[in-house]
């Protein structure tokens with residue numbers, strides 16, 4: 001990763017100045033939106049450990065680490081589009097190339113919860 005690389009989340013900041021500091025654990029994501037963006041960047045950089053760490057304990061057992069890794073690595077994550085967000089909800093479209101190099105869009109409304117000062121991903125619903 002070069003120093004000039006822009007962050008995957010579309011912020012136009014350097015990756016190091018943006019989501020990487022959350023992924024590496026230097027700082028805690030201050031909002032559901034920033035956590036969501038950093039999780040997208042974790043998909044783009046195939047950081048499954050961060051994806052697991054930021055999934056709420058109660059739901060983590062439903063998410064297989066292997067499946068997350070497969071989903072993260074099979075696809076090339078191209079662009080994140082935030083549709084709308086509130087304190088605990090982020091609706092987004094993730095544009096990616098699948099393993100057949102077809103452009104795909106994953107649309108999701110994600111729910112987050114704050115526990116002990118940390119935001120966690122709880123669950124996601126398909127957008128209409």
Ligand SMILES: [Zn+2]
Pocket residue numbers: 007008009010011015018019020037038041
């Ligand atoms: Zn970012």
